[in-house]
Amino acid sequence: MSLRHAVLGLIAEMDGASGYDLLKMFEISLGNVWPARQSQLYGELGKLADAGLIEVAEEGPRGRKAYRITEAGRVELRHWLVEVPVKVGRRDEALLRVFFLGLAEPGEAQGYLRRHMEGLGEYLDELKVLEKNIDWGDDDLSVYGRLVMEYGKRFAAMRRDWFEWALREVTALDERE
Structure with a gap:
């Protein structure tokens, strides 16, 4: 995903949105x-406008600009949505570090795993609060936003649970030695 397409999608959903919006x-x-x-x-708004994918719908006080997507922007967004294959990211710095935790002292390794487990728990709590504070409707942003929110909650919970399991494994290994 690119910032370009994220901005295009939001402008398509929020016709007349300003940069602040x-x-x-x-x-x-x-x-x-x-x-x-x-x-x-x-910066991306400027690039999209220069490329003819969005245009200024209206200008307001203090230089506020509201944007709308152009037909060329809709074509580009649709192309990206349904035709461009998704690039699956495989890099995970946290897991790369886990791979080498045997080079750290057992207490340091356990601390690393514990911090991630706790951090993911806090992140999950933040997502739950955010979800409760959103005024969900039946519009596309709400429907599909809820899908993404649920994914985020499940993914954070899965990673938290995995780090908890890994901590138990490393702790048990240390206790055997």
Whole structure:
């Protein structure tokens, strides 16, 4: 996924959204699957406009611009959605470190696993709070946003449970020695 397509999708769903509106939507929705900083978002808006994929729908006070997707933008978004194969990410720095934890002291290895387990538990709690604070409706952003939210909760829970299991395994190994 690219920031380009995330922004295009939000503009298609939120016709007339400003950069600020899009940034807020990133924070409460896409930030859990594809985070973006303000400078990245505004930079991407400029690139999309230059490419003719979005246009300024209206300009307001203090230079506020509201954007809408162009027909070329819709074609590009649809192409990405249904025709471009998904690139599955295989890199996982946390698991790469787990692979080499035998090089650390047993207490350090256990601490590493415990921190991840606890951090994922905290992240899961944050997702649950966020989910309760969202005013879910029947619109596309709500329907598909709930699907992504559920994935995030399940994925975080699975990783937390795995780190808990790995901690038990490493602790048991240390106790045998």
